[in-house]
Amino acid sequence: MNAAGHSLNMILDNGHWASRPIELAFGATILIILYTLATVFYNLFLHPLCRIPGPPLAKVSRLWARVGNFHGRKSERVHAAHQTYGPVVRVGPNEISFADPAAVREIYTSDVFVKEESFYRAKRIFHENHMFSFRDPEAHKQRRKLLSRGFSQAAMLDFEPNMSSIIATMLDQWAAKAVDGPVNAYPWAHWLGFDIVYNLMFDENPGSVRAGEPHEVMSYLRAWKPTFIYKEFMPSLEQWGPYVPGRVGDYFRDVQVWKDYAVKIVQSCREKGAKTPFLRSVLNGDKDAFLGRPLTNSELAEECMGGMFGGSGTTANTFIYILHACLQQPDIVKKLKMELNEHFPSAKTVPDYKTCANLPYLQAVINETLRLYPTIIATLPRTARETASVTGITVPKGTIVGTQNYTIHRNPVAYPDAEVFRPERWLEKEKEQARKDAWTPFSVGSRKCVGINLAQMELSKLVAAFFRRFDGYIDPSVTESDMRMYDTFNAGPAGAKLLIHLSEERY
Numbered sequence: 001m002n003a004a005g006h007s008l009n010m011i012l013d014n015g016h017w018a019s020r021p022i023e024l025a026f027g028a029t030i031l032i033i034l035y036t037l038a039t040v041f042y043n044l045f046l047h048p049l050c051r052i053p054g055p056p057l058a059k060v061s062r063l064w065a066r067v068g069n070f071h072g073r074k075s076e077r078v079h080a081a082h083q084t085y086g087p088v089v090r091v092g093p094n095e096i097s098f099a100d101p102a103a104v105r106e107i108y109t110s111d112v113f114v115k116e117e118s119f120y121r122a123k124r125i126f127h128e129n130h131m132f133s134f135r136d137p138e139a140h141k142q143r144r145k146l147l148s149r150g151f152s153q154a155a156m157l158d159f160e161p162n163m164s165s166i167i168a169t170m171l172d173q174w175a176a177k178a179v180d181g182p183v184n185a186y187p188w189a190h191w192l193g194f195d196i197v198y199n200l201m202f203d204e205n206p207g208s209v210r211a212g213e214p215h216e217v218m219s220y221l222r223a224w225k226p227t228f229i230y231k232e233f234m235p236s237l238e239q240w241g242p243y244v245p246g247r248v249g250d251y252f253r254d255v256q257v258w259k260d261y262a263v264k265i266v267q268s269c270r271e272k273g274a275k276t277p278f279l280r281s282v283l284n285g286d287k288d289a290f291l292g293r294p295l296t297n298s299e300l301a302e303e304c305m306g307g308m309f310g311g312s313g314t315t316a317n318t319f320i321y322i323l324h325a326c327l328q329q330p331d332i333v334k335k336l337k338m339e340l341n342e343h344f345p346s347a348k349t350v351p352d353y354k355t356c357a358n359l360p361y362l363q364a365v366i367n368e369t370l371r372l373y374p375t376i377i378a379t380l381p382r383t384a385r386e387t388a389s390v391t392g393i394t395v396p397k398g399t400i401v402g403t404q405n406y407t408i409h410r411n412p413v414a415y416p417d418a419e420v421f422r423p424e425r426w427l428e429k430e431k432e433q434a435r436k437d438a439w440t441p442f443s444v445g446s447r448k449c450v451g452i453n454l455a456q457m458e459l460s461k462l463v464a465a466f467f468r469r470f471d472g473y474i475d476p477s478v479t480e481s482d483m484r485m486y487d488t489f490n491a492g493p494a495g496a497k498l499l500i501h502l503s504e505e506r507y
């Protein structure tokens with residue numbers, strides 16, 4: 001008998017194994033090796049996706065994508081794989097990425113595909129689902145129905161004066177600080193995004209921009225990102241995370257503090273009768289039709305936390321990329337300023353949204369930034385509930401599928417010279433439909449961004465207010481690697497800084 005057979009015999013033998021730890025370890029190792037080899041063989045040659053091209057490591061292990069995640073480069077990896085292997089690529093043993101814009105609608109507007117479990121379960125914040133993390137379509141539909149009026153266009157127009165006031169405060173601060181040297185726009189943009197979404201939810205300005213420093217909740221909010229990356233690897237950390245010693249546990253403990261804070265503030269809004277549409281209806285007893293009852297403070301707190309995260313970093317990072325892209329191209333700034341000067345006589349008044357929404361060049365700049373620097377950059381994974389077809393490719397039941405904005409937004413048919421930041425392309429008639437199909441920064445279908453009205457209003461007013469008031473240039477110390485989109489689902493500049501020198505317009 002060979003060594004492996006001997007060891008296996010030992011394992012199955014009648015109890016002698018307990019006194020033979022070396023043989024036991026050897027036998028277990030052999031079993032693991034055999035299992036791994038069998039899995040690799042199956043994934044490469046027998047799996048239903050075995051004919052779909054892709055990097056060999058991706059075909060046999062999810063590690064290929066997850067290592068990319070750890071380095072903030074998953075979307076770059078997937079994009080490179082598309083360039084090598086074509087429009088349909090196997091990016092995990094059971095996962096396909098599509099590069100064709102037609103796949104976006106086929107996947108994200110179909111009832112056949114639901115949010116993928118391990119990815120979205122990890123996005124629960126603290127022990128509850130929220131609008132973003134729900135997988136059950138009916139539970140999600142009813143939650144979204146309950147909350148979406150808080151993000152409607154009418155609600156946003158009601159909220160606009162508060163938004164203008166926060167924007168004006170930030171730009172006043174920048175004007176004052178600019179005399180001492182460059183302003184680091186990055187943290188300010190994040191404070192502003194946070195203050196706006198917090199104000200919208202809780203009817204109270206948390207004052208980060210006024211104080212020129214982050215509100216305490218922002219540090220808890222930052223802690224959530226590492227927790228969801230860890231939870232994707234090890235889902236049980238959702239329960240055990242807060243008890244883990246050291247830095248990893250600190251992240252989970254911070255999220256717990258954040259949840260306690262959010263529950264308290266929801267309770268206090270309930271007591272004082274918050275006026276904003278986001279909380280008013282839910283606190284007045286409107287029911288979640290799926291649950292058949294109003295939301296508890298804990299459920300509502302989780303929704304607010306999801307909104308704080310989804311609504312602050314996204315707009316902030318987009319604004320940073322707008323500044324970075326435009327301030328390097330004086331021609332773009334010149335055209336933008338011409339349009340703004342024509343419509344807004346005062347340099348210091350924050351422009352109104354209705355006018356901004358109809359300014360073609362301003363909107364072209366924003367669209368082009370969301371295209372080339374999509375803050376939700378990576379695959380939004382979905383699982384097929386039954387066997388289906390995407391762009392003519394058969395997708396067996398249980399397969400994970402997705403598209404990523406990084407690739408869709410670089411589609412060579414819709415966007416010739418896709419790597420070039422060129423707002424003018426949005427003003428051209430040629431390829432209009434192709435551009436429309438290949439521009440999905442907010443996703444599409446029933447799970448598309450619920451905060452789109454807020455995001456568009458915030459970006460329009462902020463960009464208009466900034467360029468109407470300031471001239472500027474980027475400090476030479478800011479490098480391309482500082483600005484690399486570091487992709488951990490919500491992508492932002494790797495260097496977390498953007499130093500700009502500012503001078504004010506007189507009128």
Ligand code: HEM
Nearest residue numbers: 131132307310311314315376380442443447449450451455
């Ligand atoms: C530039 C800004 C923004 C971009 C590019 C963006 C993008 C997206 C995308 C692509 C999704 C779909 C994610 C998925 O399917 O996994 C999404 C969902 C969502 N976004 Fe945004 N977002 C932005 C701003 C906001 C704002 C301001 C809020 C407001 C609080 C917000 C709240 C949400 C929520 C709650 C969802 C989940 C919707 C659902 O599943 O029904 N987002 N967003």
